[in-house]
Amino acid sequence: MNQTSTDTPILRVNGVTAGYGDVQVLWGIDLTVPKGKIVSIVGPNGTGKTTLLLAISGMVRARTGSIVFNGEDITRARADHVVQKGLIHVPEGRRLFPGLSVRDNLLLGAYTRRDSAAEIARDLDFVYTIFPILAKRANQGATTMSGGEQQMCAIGRGIMARPKLLLIDELSLGLSPKALELLAESLVRINQEGVSILLVEQDVMTAFEIASHAYVIESGRVRLSGDTRTLSQDPMVRSAYMGFQTGVSA
Ligand SMILES: Nc1ncnc2c1ncn2[C@@H]1O[C@H](COP(=O)(O)OP(=O)(O)OP(=O)(O)O)[C@@H](O)[C@H]1O
Ligand SMILES: [Mg+2]
Numbered sequence: 001m002n003q004t005s006t007d008t009p010i011l012r013v014n015g016v017t018a019g020y021g022d023v024q025v026l027w028g029i030d031l032t033v034p035k036g037k038i039v040s041i042v043g044p045n046g047t048g049k050t051t052l053l054l055a056i057s058g059m060v061r062a063r064t065g066s067i068v069f070n071g072e073d074i075t076r077a078r079a080d081h082v083v084q085k086g087l088i089h090v091p092e093g094r095r096l097f098p099g100l101s102v103r104d105n106l107l108l109g110a111y112t113r114r115d116s117a118a119e120i121a122r123d124l125d126f127v128y129t130i131f132p133i134l135a136k137r138a139n140q141g142a143t144t145m146s147g148g149e150q151q152m153c154a155i156g157r158g159i160m161a162r163p164k165l166l167l168i169d170e171l172s173l174g175l176s177p178k179a180l181e182l183l184a185e186s187l188v189r190i191n192q193e194g195v196s197i198l199l200v201e202q203d204v205m206t207a208f209e210i211a212s213h214a215y216v217i218e219s220g221r222v223r224l225s226g227d228t229r230t231l232s233q234d235p236m237v238r239s240a241y242m243g244f245q246t247g248v249s250a
Helices: 003-007 049-056 079-084 102-108 117-130 132-136 147-160 177-192 204-210 235-241
Strands: 011-020 023-033 038-042 064-069 087-090 165-169 196-200 213-218 221-227
Touching: 011 049, 023 038, 023 049, 023 064, 023 213, 023 221, 038 177, 038 204, 049 064, 049 087, 049 165, 049 196, 079 087, 087 147, 102 117, 102 147, 117 132, 117 147, 117 177, 132 147, 147 165, 147 177, 177 196, 177 204
Parallel strands: 038 196, 038 213, 087 165, 165 196
Antiparallel strands: 011 023, 011 064, 213 221
């Protein structure tokens, strides 16, 4: 296998700062997603996780630093250019179109593609293979489905864009443990098809279970990062994020 191609990260974020008006949220974020991997971001509410994903997908401007996607500097690129290149953002809160069916919501994910109808139909089949419930609900209004089904539809719409990298914000939002488990397994399957994934997730156990690497972000800075096996043994991570008591002997 060609070493250099596997060594090039799909995403590299270098010293990115960003914010809203006078409020600075990100204070110099460095982060890498190796090609073909799942990387998770965890951290408290309001710490800048969503802002970081928005900066990567070009919806919030990085003020300083750089963002390199698949070898291309996209720091100043327009959001639609970034989508065309295969960097797809599944936003927090799903954002499905009410009044449109599940199938039409999925097909909207493919709107920037110039592929043939046959190829798009094949990808729709792939989405239905991963999420069979969406095939059953194809003609139903997307926003009339359960929270978990809507999350599947939002991820399915992302897949319809033929992503090289999927950014997913809060997979578990409003989901039962069982629905979350199902979705986490689906992400692993999508990843096995060659899609790299950057996941923001409050459920640290799930985030660490499916990812090879993770970042702990606090107050707009990377507090800790590393492979998930090592991080899940870290005393700070265990007490602050995984609910383990530390310093207490039985
Ligand atoms: N559009 C906006 N205008 C002004 N401030 C904003 C805007 N969006 C977010 N913020 C602020 O930026 C900070 C970081 O918000 P962000 O949504 O990135 O956090 P988060 O880590 O994703 O939080 P959560 O875990 O609750 O989703 C917060 O203080 C928030 O109030
Ligand atoms: Mg958020």
